[in-house]
Amino acid sequence: MAAVVRRYTKNPVGAHYGLGDWLLQRLTAVVMLLYTLLLLACLLMEPPSTYAAWKALFSGAMFRLGTMLFVVALLYHAWVGMRDILMDYLRAASLRLVLEAAVGLALLFYLVWAASILWGPR
């Protein structure tokens, strides 16, 4: 039996999440695009001028889920974008890592905050 010799073809640099991040940034953009159009349509058809109407808009289960999906997409999108900006402009690894951690923490905080606004006690 002949041995199969496999050449090592993997690029020996990078952490290999670049393409996935790039693709997810596009996918999350499309999610946000659709939500933006839907929200604009909702707001234009029935402008919520009173508290009751505003609250009613955010009481629908589908609207809450859609909004949460938008928030999750936005946070991932913002993570990729902010990391790209930090990687491009900050050469000092220490400062970059500190700011990346701050961005990550802020995004996690936004996530919990958004969920508590949508489903928390009113």
Added chain:
Amino acid sequence: MSAHPRPRPKYYDLNLAHLPPAGLLSIFHRVSGALLFFPILPLLLYALQVTLGSEQGFARWRDFLSQPVVKVMLLGAIWFYSHHFFAGIRYLLLDVHVGISKESSRTSALAVFAAGLVATLLIGWRLW
């Protein structure tokens, strides 16, 4: 590691007005994205929390947003979102190789600036 290449002369033209439209669009895409992350997103979440929280909170924010200065700032935020929105669509089209020639990318960049401003004006017209 190989030896460092000979240092080459550098010339940075950092004047934004000298950038071609596509370059200006790109840097605005970054700036608007960063500003949307902070402070626009937390302000929006805070507004959502207060306006959904109680009738008084809703009334307070409605009064707050009726001040002309606040409206102008809100329009600024809306412009950042619109610009980021339309510039993003342009990038998605470029990704699938639509409009990648030099002329069409210049035209589409100018169109994105126009679309962002028109959308902002339309929303501003609805708000006032």
